[in-house]
Amino acid sequence: ESVLTQSPGTLSLSPGETATLSCRASQSVSSNFLAWYQQKPGQAPRLLIYATSSRATGIPGRFSGGVSGTDFTLTISRLEPEDFAVYYCQQYDSSPPGYTFGQGTKLEIK
Amino acid sequence: QVQLQESGPGLVKPSGTLSLTCVVSGGSVSNNNWWSWVRQPPGRGLEWIGEVHHSGGTSYNPSLASRVTISVDRSRDQFSLTLVSVTAADTAVYFCAKNHFYCLDVWGQGTTVTVSS
Numbered sequence: 001e002s003v004l005t006q007s008p009g010t011l012s013l014s015p016g017e018t019a020t021l022s023c024r025a026s027q028s029v030s031s032n033f034l035a036w037y038q039q040k041p042g043q044a045p046r047l048l049i050y051a052t053s054s055r056a057t058g059i060p061g062r063f064s065g066g067v068s069g070t071d072f073t074l075t076i077s078r079l080e081p082e083d084f085a086v087y088y089c090q091q092y093d094s095s096p097p098g099y100t101f102g103q104g105t106k107l108e109i110k
Numbered sequence: 111q112v113q114l115q116e117s118g119p120g121l122v123k124p125s126g127t128l129s130l131t132c133v134v135s136g137g138s139v140s141n142n143n144w145w146s147w148v149r150q151p152p153g154r155g156l157e158w159i160g161e162v163h164h165s166g167g168t169s170y171n172p173s174l175a176s177r178v179t180i181s182v183d184r185s186r187d188q189f190s191l192t193l194v195s196v197t198a199a200d201t202a203v204y205f206c207a208k209n210h211f212y213c214l215d216v217w218g219q220g221t222t223v224t225v226s227s
Contacts, residue, residue, distance in 0.1 A: 032211070032212055033212045035212070035213035035214075037156075037214075043219075044205055044217035044218065044219055044220050045148075045156065045205075045214075045217055046217070047210075047213055047214065047215045050210070050211055050212070050213040050215070051211060051212070051213075056215060057215075088155065088156055090156075090213060090214075092212035092213070096169065096172065097161075097169045098158055098160075098161075098169055098170075098171055098172075099146070099148075099158040099214070100158065101155055101156040101157070101158070102155070103155050104155050104156075
């Protein structure tokens with residue numbers, strides 16, 4: 001079973017800066033199988049990125065996803081006040097079929 | 111645009127059975143292949159519980175598989191979660207979600223379930 005480890009646990013930045021969030025998989029993950037979500041307090045998660053780098057419907061272009069080996073990244077450029085939230089990465093496993101989430105990165109205002 | 115709404119008791123007694131339903135609106139449960147349940151304990155991360163195909167096929171998180179059943183009712187455009195032998199560790203916000211290309215693209219607002227006597 002592949003485990004996703006997100007870093008850092010908390011990231012403190014100011015509006016206008018660029019955030020880089022990391023998600024490392026313990027085993028090889030197909031680029032089709034990695035997604036990112038944003039969750040604000042009291043709300044359901046919101047899909048941001050799927051298939052490593054495809055933006056979900058309605059997601060601004062300042063959100064982007066990438067990968068290097070088993071290290072996946074979510075980059076948020078020109079941070080807006082509404083971007084401060086918790087971010088989760090998620091992978092799909094085909095055998096057995098199922099979904100696994102990372103433990104989350106909290107992006108807070110500095 | 112598909113919307114999801116969870117419903118069910120907010121309080122379940124220890125050793126009892128948790129039962130939740132997710133109603134699909136703005137679309138049909140038969141228009142999408144798979145539908146999932148996810149939970150989030152207070153102050154913690156997300157845990158995928160399992161999924162159901164509109165034909166009735168299922169996949170479950172191995173850590174919960176012995177206690178979980180997910181079913182679909184195409185006539186009512188809804189799917190359901192049953193979790194037996196609950197303990198305080200099952201206290202969480204429970205979300206239903208629509209599967210899409212190996213991710214979950216539409217989520218319900220979530221419903222809080224507390225296990226307590």
